[in-house]
Amino acid sequence: ETLRKQLIITAWERNRMRERITYGKRTSLPMTTQRKSLPVYKMRDQLLEAVRANQFLVIVGETGSGKTTQITQYLNEDGFGTRGIIGCTQPRRVAAVSVAKRVAEEFGCKVGEEVGYTIRFEDQTSKRTQIKYMTDGMLQRECLLDPIISKYSVIMLDEAHERTVATDILFALLKKAAIERPDLKVIVTSATLDSAKFSAYFNNCPVINIPGKTFPVEVLYSQSPQMDYIEAALDAVVQIHINEGAGDILVFLTGQEEIDSCCEILYERVKTLGDTIGELLILPVYSALPSEVQSKIFEPTPEGSRKVVFATNIAETSITIDGIYYVIDPGFAKINTYNPRAGMEQLVVTPISQAQANQRKGRAGRTGPGKCYRLYTESAFYNEMLQNSIPEIQRQNLSNTILMLKAMGINDLMNFDFMDPPPKNLMMHALEELFNLEALDNDGFLTKLGKRMSQFPMDPTLSRALISSVTNKCSDEIVTIISMLSVQNVFSRPKEKQQEADQRKARFHHPYGDHLTLLNVYTRWEQNRCSDDFCTQNFLHARHLKRAKDVKNQISMIFRQLGLPLTSCHGDPDLIRKTLVTGFFMNASKRDSQVGYKTILGGTVVGIHPSSSLYGKEYEYVIYHSLVLTSREYMSQVTSIEAKWLVELAPHFYKPTDSDSLSRKRVKITPLYNKFSKDQNSWRLSSIRQSRER
Numbered sequence: 001e002t003l004r005k006q007l008i009i010t011a012w013e014r015n016r017m018r019e020r021i022t023y024g025k026r027t028s029l030p031m032t033t034q035r036k037s038l039p040v041y042k043m044r045d046q047l048l049e050a051v052r053a054n055q056f057l058v059i060v061g062e063t064g065s066g067k068t069t070q071i072t073q074y075l076n077e078d079g080f081g082t083r084g085i086i087g088c089t090q091p092r093r094v095a096a097v098s099v100a101k102r103v104a105e106e107f108g109c110k111v112g113e114e115v116g117y118t119i120r121f122e123d124q125t126s127k128r129t130q131i132k133y134m135t136d137g138m139l140q141r142e143c144l145l146d147p148i149i150s151k152y153s154v155i156m157l158d159e160a161h162e163r164t165v166a167t168d169i170l171f172a173l174l175k176k177a178a179i180e181r182p183d184l185k186v187i188v189t190s191a192t193l194d195s196a197k198f199s200a201y202f203n204n205c206p207v208i209n210i211p212g213k214t215f216p217v218e219v220l221y222s223q224s225p226q227m228d229y230i231e232a233a234l235d236a237v238v239q240i241h242i243n244e245g246a247g248d249i250l251v252f253l254t255g256q257e258e259i260d261s262c263c264e265i266l267y268e269r270v271k272t273l274g275d276t277i278g279e280l281l282i283l284p285v286y287s288a289l290p291s292e293v294q295s296k297i298f299e300p301t302p303e304g305s306r307k308v309v310f311a312t313n314i315a316e317t318s319i320t321i322d323g324i325y326y327v328i329d330p331g332f333a334k335i336n337t338y339n340p341r342a343g344m345e346q347l348v349v350t351p352i353s354q355a356q357a358n359q360r361k362g363r364a365g366r367t368g369p370g371k372c373y374r375l376y377t378e379s380a381f382y383n384e385m386l387q388n389s390i391p392e393i394q395r396q397n398l399s400n401t402i403l404m405l406k407a408m409g410i411n412d413l414m415n416f417d418f419m420d421p422p423p424k425n426l427m428m429h430a431l432e433e434l435f436n437l438e439a440l441d442n443d444g445f446l447t448k449l450g451k452r453m454s455q456f457p458m459d460p461t462l463s464r465a466l467i468s469s470v471t472n473k474c475s476d477e478i479v480t481i482i483s484m485l486s487v488q489n490v491f492s493r494p495k496e497k498q499q500e501a502d503q504r505k506a507r508f509h510h511p512y513g514d515h516l517t518l519l520n521v522y523t524r525w526e527q528n529r530c531s532d533d534f535c536t537q538n539f540l541h542a543r544h545l546k547r548a549k550d551v552k553n554q555i556s557m558i559f560r561q562l563g564l565p566l567t568s569c570h571g572d573p574d575l576i577r578k579t580l581v582t583g584f585f586m587n588a589s590k591r592d593s594q595v596g597y598k599t600i601l602g603g604t605v606v607g608i609h610p611s612s613s614l615y616g617k618e619y620e621y622v623i624y625h626s627l628v629l630t631s632r633e634y635m636s637q638v639t640s641i642e643a644k645w646l647v648e649l650a651p652h653f654y655k656p657t658d659s660d661s662l663s664r665k666r667v668k669i670t671p672l673y674n675k676f677s678k679d680q681n682s683w684r685l686s687s688i689r690q691s692r693e694r
């Protein structure tokens with residue numbers, strides 16, 4: 001007991017202390033009682049009636065009312081599970097996994113039996129599976145193989161208000177599938193009240209509202225704009241903890257680093273206050289957190305103490321934490337935006353929309369009357385925030401999506417039934433990228449190569465390199481590298497041991513760069529029988545390496561299914577680098593003695609990221625996996641190449657100039673867009689040229 005008193009538990013601390021910490025006894029209700037207490041339970045019969053009577057249905061309900069965990073079970077109890085699988089899509093991987101686990105528990109089976117989930121590179125389903133949670137991206141992939149998704153009896157497009165690209169595409173694909181399959185049911189659920197738009201899109205289908213059990217939430221605005229929202233948020237937490245009545249606190253922050261550092265600062269601050277205040281449990285929540293740590297947030301707070309949860313916008317709608325009475329909302333979120341001109345994805349901290357702010361506020365009113373502290377002014381809320389967030393499809397790189405649509409035979413993108421069509425420049429850029437990768441021909445139709453590429457669930461640049469690796473006989477190495485690129489950073493760099501960690505990392509460094517370094521790490525890890533000790537000694541995240549291994553197995557399986565050989569070149573660095581160039585030739589930079597590096601395409605000034613094994617080295621030409629914008633624009637995952645490879649391997653894209661350097665060849669793109677420009681005046685070539693030359 002005294003030990004527990006002294007400890008203010010945080011997940012990051014828990015990692016160090018492992019099992020020594022005991023949590024308060026679980027005081028949750030028995031499962032069936034809990035299920036029956038959810039607002040959706042009262043609507044059970046009405047919902048089932050509506051599903052039977054309609055092909056499309058929109059369901060709106062407060063977060064936490066039981067939509068995701070209950071409706072699938074009701075449908076199963078009603079017999080839909082015997083007619084086909086009941087599928088439920090989630091925009092986030094974490095949500096798909098955690099919800100499946102919860103429902104399996106309620107159902108009384110192991111995950112993967114009657115209740116399962118599928119996320120990219122991980123399939124936890126079996127022949128017995130009747131209720132299947134999956135990411136929206138996975139269902140989109142399934143549509144590619146089977147456009148009428150004949151395995152399914154019902155699809156619930158959950159969290160539709162998030163408007164991810166995949167959900168938006170699924171709207172159209174399922175609407176089409178439903179015409180050929182009168183027995184297929186499509187349910188769209190949303191937490192916010194944009195139901196009219198959804199209903200109108202799905203042929204004016206009925207809308208069912210689940211009346212929430214919500215309490216009023218008092219909103220407190222900041223008197224003046226806050227310079228430092230982190231500081232302001234921490235102040236608010238301490239204020240609430242000292243002055244306000246019982247109830248847990250939820251703070252919305254923008255990302256993992258911010259959350260970890262807030263947990264740490266608050267921990268130190270609370271420690272100095274000592275025994276004068278009650279116990280405060282500090283918990284982080286973000287997607288990258290291991291699920292066993294994440295499940296801690298669902299445990300009831302021990303009596304007499306208070307919990308504060310620092311979360312990304314994952315806690316806005318996809319995860320519900322009970323017992324929250326106070327919400328602190330700094331008004332920001334990190335969103336992924338694609339800048340086609342720079343060819344760059346940017347994670348940018350952006351003001352949230354009014355709809356999001358209200359959603360956040362609502363989290364405080366689930367158990368009793370709550371309070372929401374907005375760390376911005378009332379005028380900012382009304383005058384500076386957008387009413388609704390911009391759908392992803394209008395701000396992300398669409399090359400992957402368009403490749404998929406083309407692979408499904410959907411060529412007429414102009415008349416595709418988008419709920420909100422993407423802006424032309426995004427569409428153009430994606431078509432151009434696919435053309436340059438030779439996935440599309442002059443007329444904009446899928447090539448054989450493009451068809452192959454579409455069979456791999458990854459960016460076209462990666463699948464292109466993967467396919468070249470077959471002819472180049474280095475597929476084993478390229479599959480490893482791609483697997484390592486698709487997991488989170490495997491290098492761990494604990495604050496108190498940074499130097500030691502850096503030294504260890506340097507031992508893996510390959511002189512030619514990061515791709516070969518990643519290959520080194522993986523190979524050495526396998527040679528050491530994938531041991532955890534090896535990881536600890538070398539400051540590597542065992543969890544991420546294991547995931548890379550899973551990813552490698554999954555990609556290898558696709559290779560087998562397609563009858564492609566996995567061949568090793570025994571690490572031949574030139575062959576591997578050349579193969580990478582076939583996918584990444586558009587991501588090339590040339591050294592510039594004045595500014596560091598400039599991208600060949602567009603001439604953007606960029607630097608090598610300090611974490612790269614090429615940092616501080618001076619190669620003339622490099623390729624990079626992606627550009628990231630932090631304090632400046634950095635290339636991440638960088639590998640040195642030879643200039644002549646660009647011309648040799650992408651002759652349709654580069655030509656040598658008089659001097660020894662390379663400049664971009666004027667790509668003949670005219671034929672590619674002819675088809676579209678005939679159909680639609682606004683897709684005129686002139687406007688494409690302009691946007692490319694700006």
Ligand code: ADP
Nearest residue numbers: 062063064065066067068069070102298320322
């Ligand atoms: P909705 O989809 O309407 O937001 P959910 O079906 O996700 O609601 O959740 C309903 C309730 O189930 C939540 O309020 C919460 O109490 C409980 N719940 C959901 N997931 C978990 C979990 N992993 N552990 C414990 N309780 C959970």
Ligand code: MG
Nearest residue numbers: 067068317318
């Ligand atoms: Mg839900």
